[in-house]
Every structure is written in C-alpha cells, then in structure tokens.
Amino acid sequence: MSKKTIGFIGLGVMGKSMARHLLEAGYPLTVYTRTKEKAEDLIKQGAVWKESIKDLAKDANVIITMVGFPKDVEEVYFSENGILANAYPGAICIDMTTTKPSLAEKIYEKSKEKGISFLDAPVSGGDVGAKNGTLSIMVGGDQETFDECFEIFEKMGKNIVYQGKAGAGQHTKMCNQIAIAAGIISVCESLAYAVRAGLDPDKVLKSISSGAAGSWSLSNYAPRMLSNQFEPGFYVKHFIKDMDIALEEARRMELDVPGLELARSLYEKLAEMGEENSGIHALYKLWKK
Amino acid sequence: MSKKTIGFIGLGVMGKSMARHLLEAGYPLTVYTRTKEKAEDLIKQGAVWKESIKDLAKDANVIITMVGFPKDVEEVYFSENGILANAYPGAICIDMTTTKPSLAEKIYEKSKEKGISFLDAPVSGGDVGAKNGTLSIMVGGDQETFDECFEIFEKMGKNIVYQGKAGAGQHTKMCNQIAIAAGIISVCESLAYAVRAGLDPDKVLKSISSGAAGSWSLSNYAPRMLSNQFEPGFYVKHFIKDMDIALEEARRMELDVPGLELARSLYEKLAEMGEENSGIHALYKLWKK
Numbered sequence: 001m002s003k004k005t006i007g008f009i010g011l012g013v014m015g016k017s018m019a020r021h022l023l024e025a026g027y028p029l030t031v032y033t034r035t036k037e038k039a040e041d042l043i044k045q046g047a048v049w050k051e052s053i054k055d056l057a058k059d060a061n062v063i064i065t066m067v068g069f070p071k072d073v074e075e076v077y078f079s080e081n082g083i084l085a086n087a088y089p090g091a092i093c094i095d096m097t098t099t100k101p102s103l104a105e106k107i108y109e110k111s112k113e114k115g116i117s118f119l120d121a122p123v124s125g126g127d128v129g130a131k132n133g134t135l136s137i138m139v140g141g142d143q144e145t146f147d148e149c150f151e152i153f154e155k156m157g158k159n160i161v162y163q164g165k166a167g168a169g170q171h172t173k174m175c176n177q178i179a180i181a182a183g184i185i186s187v188c189e190s191l192a193y194a195v196r197a198g199l200d201p202d203k204v205l206k207s208i209s210s211g212a213a214g215s216w217s218l219s220n221y222a223p224r225m226l227s228n229q230f231e232p233g234f235y236v237k238h239f240i241k242d243m244d245i246a247l248e249e250a251r252r253m254e255l256d257v258p259g260l261e262l263a264r265s266l267y268e269k270l271a272e273m274g275e276e277n278s279g280i281h282a283l284y285k286l287w288k289k
Numbered sequence: 290m291s292k293k294t295i296g297f298i299g300l301g302v303m304g305k306s307m308a309r310h311l312l313e314a315g316y317p318l319t320v321y322t323r324t325k326e327k328a329e330d331l332i333k334q335g336a337v338w339k340e341s342i343k344d345l346a347k348d349a350n351v352i353i354t355m356v357g358f359p360k361d362v363e364e365v366y367f368s369e370n371g372i373l374a375n376a377y378p379g380a381i382c383i384d385m386t387t388t389k390p391s392l393a394e395k396i397y398e399k400s401k402e403k404g405i406s407f408l409d410a411p412v413s414g415g416d417v418g419a420k421n422g423t424l425s426i427m428v429g430g431d432q433e434t435f436d437e438c439f440e441i442f443e444k445m446g447k448n449i450v451y452q453g454k455a456g457a458g459q460h461t462k463m464c465n466q467i468a469i470a471a472g473i474i475s476v477c478e479s480l481a482y483a484v485r486a487g488l489d490p491d492k493v494l495k496s497i498s499s500g501a502a503g504s505w506s507l508s509n510y511a512p513r514m515l516s517n518q519f520e521p522g523f524y525v526k527h528f529i530k531d532m533d534i535a536l537e538e539a540r541r542m543e544l545d546v547p548g549l550e551l552a553r554s555l556y557e558k559l560a561e562m563g564e565e566n567s568g569i570h571a572l573y574k575l576w577k578k
Contacts, residue, residue, distance in 0.1 A: 101486070124500045138496045161496045163488060171486040175479045175493050179502035182475035185548035190468035193535070196542045197390070197460040199452060204464050207427045207450045211413045212523070213468035215504035234501070246482070253485045256576070259474035262551055287545070 003027050006152065007060030009053060009076060009083075010097070011038045014123070015066035017130035018096070018156045023047055025155040032056045057086035062152065063093045069241055070099045077107050089115030092145060094152075096137075098122040098238070100245050101167035101174070104140060108166035117145040120166060122173035123157065126234050134158045138176075140168030174246040180217065181243060182259030184283055185266065187217045191225055192287035201226050221281035233279035240267050240276075292316050295441070296349030298342060298365060298372075299386070300327045302521075303412070304355035306419035307385070307445045312336055314444040321345045346375035351441065352382045358530055359388045366396050378404030381434060383441075385426075387411040387527075389534050390456035390463070393429060397455035406434040409455060411462035412446065415523050423447045427465075429457030463535040469506065470532060471548030473572055474555065476506045480514055481576035490515055510570035522568035529556050529565075 003026055008019040011033035019042055023029045029047045031039050036049070043049050050056035053076060057063060063083055065076055073095060077083050083093060084107075093116060095107065104120035111118035119141035129135040135157035139146050146162045153160045163172045190213070194204040201222075209219050224230070243264045250257045266286060275282045292315055297308040300322035308331055312318045318336045320328050325338065332338050339345035342365060346352055352372055354365055362384060366372050372382055373396075382405055384396065393409035400407035408430035418424040424446035428435050435451045442449045452461045479502070483493040490511075498508050513519070532553045539546045555575060564571045 124497065124502065126501060129500070136496055136500045159496065159499060161492055163492055163496065168486075168488055171483070171488055172493050172496050174486075175483045175488070176497040176500070176502045178482055179475050179479035179497060179504070179507060182478070182548060182551075183472040183502075183504060186468050186471035189471070189544075189546045189548050190464045192544055193467055193539060193542075193546070194460070194464045196544050197457075197463075197538070199457055199460055199464070203450055203452055204427075204461050207425055207448065207452065207461050208413065208465040208468060210448060211418070211425045211465070212415060212505050212509075213413065213465040213472075215468070215472060215506075216501050217504075218468060220501075249486070250482060253482075255478075255481055255485050257478045257482070258551055258555070259471060259478050259548070262471075262547055266547070 004061035005030065005059060007032070007050070007056040007063045008066070009033065009056065009063065010066040011042065012066065012068070013127045014130045016042065017127070018066060019047065020045070021133050021155045022152065027152070030056050030060060052081060053083060054081045054086045057083045058088070060087070061091060062149065063087060063091060064096060065093070066096045068097070068238075070103055070245070073097050073099045073103060078110070084110055084114055084116065087114070087116055092117045092119070092149060094119045094121050094149060096121050096123055098173050098242055099170060101170040101249060104170045105167045108141060117142065118166065119145055119149060120169040121153065122169055124173065124176050125157070130156070137161070138163050138169045138172035140164055140170065141166050171249070174242070174249060177239070177242040178246055178257065178260050181263035183215055184217050184221065184280065185263055187215065187222055188225070188284045188287055191222055191284065217281075225281055225284040230278045230282040230285070232277070233281070235276070236267060236270060236278050236280055236282060237276040239280045240264070240271060243267065293350035294319065294348060296321070296339070296345040296352045297355070298322065298345065298352065299355040300331065301355065301357070302416045303419045305331065306416070307355060307424075308336065309334070310422050310444045311441065316441075319345050319349060341370060342372060343370045343375045346372045347377070349376070350380060351438065352376060352380060353385060354382070355385045357386070357527070359392055359534070362386050362388045362392060367399070373399055373403055373405065376403070376405050381406045381408070381438060383408045383410050383438060385410050385412055387462050387531055388459060390459040390538060393459045394456045397430060406431065407455065408434055408438060409458040410442065411458055413462065413465050414446070419445070426450070427452050427458045427461035429453055429459065430455050460538070463531070463538060466528070466531040467535055467546065467549050470552035472504055473506050473510065473569060474552055476504065476511055477514070477573045477576055479507075480511055480573065506570075514570050514573040519567045519571040519574070521566070522570070524565070525556060525559060525567050525569055525571060526565040528569045529553070529560060532556065
C-alpha cells in the first residue's frame with residue numbers, strides 16, 4: 001500500500017520536528033505555515049510548499065495541525081479558506097495542538113458532517129521529545145481512525161495511547177498540565193528554601209531528586225533554575241493558555257483545583273514581569289526577586 | 290578494627306528495619322523502644338535489650354535515635370535519664386528522626402559541651418527504603434564525624450550526602466518535604482479531573498506518568514489512590530508535623546511558600562476527617578467526597 005500524502009500545518013519548534021520525522025519516514029509531505037522561512041529546510045529535504053491552507057487541504061489524505069492557540073485552530077478548521085471547507089470527503093484530520101476539549105468535539109462533529117474523520121491528538125514531551133520522536137501522544141476520536149493513523153503517530157512519538165471519544169485526547173493533556181502545575185511550585189519553593197537556608201542546592205538535589213520528592217520537573221528544571229537558564233522549552237504563554245482551558249473545564253465540571261488556581265495566579269505575576277516568552281521554569285524568578 | 294557497639298532507640302516501622310540492617314552487618318547492637326514487644330524479633334536475631342535510655346547510652350559507641358516528634362527527640366536527648374546525661378565523652382549520637390533544624394543545632398551544641406559528637410541525619414525513602422536499605426540519608430554536623438559514620442550509614446541507605454554543618458541534614462529534609470507537598474496536590478487534581486471528565490484514569494496515567502508531568506508521587510501514589518489503598522507508607526500526622534516545621538523555618542527566613550501553605554491547609558481538612566493515621570496519598574479523599 002502506497003503511503004498517504006500528509007499535509008502539515010504549523011511549523012513551529014514542535015511542528016517542524018514532527019513533520020521532519022514524517023518526511024524521513026517516506027511520507028509524501030506538503031506543508032503550510034504562516035511564515036514561509038520556517039519551512040525552508042523542510043522544503044530542501046523534499047517537502048512540498050503549499051501557498052494556502054486551502055491548497056494544502058484539497059490534496060492531502062491526512063492533514064495534521066500543530067498551531068498555537070484555540071483561536072488559531074478554529075480559524076484553520078472553520079474559515080472559508082480553511083480545512084473543512086476544502087478537504088475531500090474521506091480525508092483524516094488530526095489536531096495535535098493543545099486546545100479545548102469542547103473545540104475538539106466541535107471539530108469532530110463538523111468534520112463528520114462532511115465525511116471527514118477527526119482526531120484530537122495533543123502531545124507532551126516538549127521540543128526534545130519532538131526532535132527525538134519520543135513524544136507522548138494522547139488521542140481522542142473514533143477507534144478505527146486511531147488504528148488507521150497509528151503508524152503515522154509512531155513516527156513522531158513513543159507513548160501513543162487511545163484515550164476515548166472525541167475530546168478525550170485534550171482532556172488527557174489537561175490532566176498532564178494539571179499534574180505539572182502545582183508540582184512546579186513545589187520545586188521552586190524547595191530550591192528557594194535550600195538557598196535561603198544556606199545549603200548547597202546541588203547537594204540538596206543529589207539527596208532529594210531520586211526519592212519520594214522526585215519528579216521530572218525537579219530533575220530537569222531545578223538545575224536550569226539554579227544556573228539561570230530560562231529559555232523555553234515550554235513557553236509561559238502557552239502554559240497559561242493550557243491552565244486557562246483546564247480551569248474552565250474544571251469549573252464546568254464543578255471540580256475544586258486549588259493547586260491549579262494557585263499556579264495560575266503565580267504565572268499571572270510572572271507574565272506581568274514580562275516573562276511570557278520564557279520557559280515555564282522561569283517561575284523560580286518569583287523567588288529570586 | 291572491631292566494630293562499634295551501636296545503641297538504637299526507636300523501633301517503629303522505619304527504625305526496626307534500619308536497626309536490622311546494622312545487626313545483619315555484624316554490629317553489636319543494643320536497643321530500646323517504648324513498647325518492648327516491638328523489639329522482640331530483633332532480640333531473637335541477637336540484639337541486646339536495654340531497660341532504659343540511660344542503660345543504653347552508658348555503653349554505646351554510637352547512639353542512633355529514630356523517634357516520632359521533636360518533643361520526643363528533646364526528651365530522649367535532654368532529660369535527666371536521657372542520652373546526653375549518660376553517654377560517655379567520645380560517643381557519637383545520630384538523630385535520624387525528621388525534626389527541627391534549630392533542635393539539631395541545639396543538640397549539636399549541648400553534645401559538644403560534653404565531648405559528644407552529634408549528627409542530624411534524617412532519611413527519605415519510607416518503609417520500603419528502610420526495609421531494602423535504600424534510604425536517602427541527608428547529614429549535617431562535622432565532616433569528620435560524618436566520615437567516621439559513613440560505613441554505618443551505608444548499611445541503611447544508598448544515597449548518603451553530607452550537607453554541611455549541624456542542622457543542614459534537617460534543612461535538606463525540609464526541602465524534600467516541601468518538594469512533595471504541593472506536588473501531591475497536583476497528582477490529586479489531575480486524577481480527579483480524569484475521573485470527572487469520564488476518562489479511564491489508568492490510561493491517563495499511561496499517557497502522562499513517564500513525561501514532563503511525571504513524579505514519584507504520580508507513579509507510586511496515583512495507582513493506590515485509584516484502588517482505594519490508603520494505608521501508610523508515610524503517615525498524614527507525620528507529614529503535618531514536617532510541614533509545620535518547614536512553615537516555621539520559612540517564616541523565620543521570610544520565604545514565601547504558598548504551595549506549602551495550601552498543602553498544609555488541605556491536610557488540616559484531611560486530619561479533621563479522621564485520616565491522621567492514613568498514608569499521605571489519602572489526600573485524594575478530599576476529591577472523592
């Protein structure tokens with residue numbers, strides 16, 4: 001069976017690495033992104049540039065979107081020159097952006113009306129995971145569409161789990177972000193305590209990182225916090241977007257999330273300090289003032 | 290060089306396993322604990338029972354304490370029939386209880402006046418770490434005393450780090466507890482969100498446990514939360530004690546710890562529900578009401 005043509009929309013830090021894996025796996029790949037320069041090395045590698053989403057959508061068997069915010073996703077799917085107005089019946093769309101579960105459900109329904117299949121498939125693992133093809137991919141939608149796309153997901157990720165009906169991928173990503181949110185506060189406070197108490201924070205990390213206090217954040221972010229390396233990784237502005245989605249969903253479900261609320265309020269302060277384009281571990285700056 | 294006689298005070302879940310490792314490593318071991326029955330299997334293995342702390346302190350080269358609360362530590366060291374009034378000059382005392390850094394400094398000073406060496410050496414790794422001899426041991430006091438005791442620590446733990454002067458071990462343990470505190474809130478919220486959103490929480494854990502949201506708490510506590518297994522492990526009442534010490538120290542150092550404060554307030558609610566003797570992952574019960 002010949003490989004499907006994949007159209008990839010959105011070539012930011014994450015999208016570009018993900019698209020490259022598909023290209024290197026031999027998929028015919030078309031690409032579109034707002035700033036054409038970002039596509040240039042992929043084009044050199046063999047990707048075909050499309051001048052618009054419309055052009056891309058018309059010919060692709062599978063369309064993958066990896067854009068920024070829910071409003072970008074809405075535009076890309078629902079506008080007149082967008083995906084759903086131009087993709088052919090039988091095409092499969094996969095949104096890998098982190099966005100609202102309710103939006104994923106809406107795209108799924110609107111797609112279905114046109115005979116298009118849709119999966120919500122947000123990822124975690126960050127720029128490094130995207131680069132190394134080791135992302136965790138959490139997928140919602142119809143099981144048979146998931147099965148059909150599994151070999152595509154396999155090119156981009158390692159931990160690929162079908163989570164259930166449309167929206168379930170996005171909900172799972174919210175669980176991921178909630179698990180990070182209050183956790184990173186605890187990492188900041190622990191480090192700040194170590195420094196204030198006059199301890200050697202590197203030695204403290206040696207004592208606490210591998211035990212019950214251990215976390216990905218502690219192992220990966222704490223050393224960067226200590227050495228003043230606050231480049232993203234994962235942007236503060238995107239994390240705020242994600243936390244807002246999670247908070248909205250939690251309110252809708254009448255779920256108490258005081259830890260998430262606290263994290264959101266601390267990131268608000270951080271954004272006010274002009275740190276929206278730093279990595280999320282820049283939260284530590286609140287303790288360094 | 291013949292092995293030192295070690296006197297071990299406090300044979301709770303942790304202390305008993307730790308003492309057993311010393312016995313099995315061939316150290317002459319004397320023991321005392323409030324409830325003699327708890328010592329019986331160690332006595333069968335060759336430990337020598339002492340009728341009082343005074344009796345134990347008189348003959349031991351090294352005295353290890355692993356008791357419950359700071360007030361217990363004060364009594365064991367400072368009372369008339371306690372350690373410092375009865376240990377011989379040249380003895381080494383090691384408090385492995387989690388207690389106040391200021392108390393560790395005080396015992397260090399009072400010990401020094403009597404020619405006794407003192408280390409604060411709290412541990413993390415819980416009952417399983419104690420049983421398997423894989424504890425993380427964080428040590429404060431004089432470097433030469435630490436060096437002299439290293440081979441003793443090696444029998445009980447794997448990750449043994451000298452953290453600095455008296456109190457530094459306890460401060461490091463506070464860093465450990467702070468790193469757990471807000472983190473466990475995020476685990477509860479993440480799971481509660483998964484359940485409320487109608488996801489399969491086991492699948493969610495499969496998606497999120499190994500990435501950036503990963504933590505010891507998520508891997509070890511979340512499955513127990515989901516299967517209603519709330520036995521300790523690490524007691525709520527002891528965690529509250531530790532958080533109170535950390536909060537007191539943070540206030541003294543004028544350090545903001547909103548995540549720790551939130552955790553403390555949630556554990557207050559949990560204690561009011563009668564859960565003081567549950568494991569700390571019983572925090573999840575706040576979301577199951």
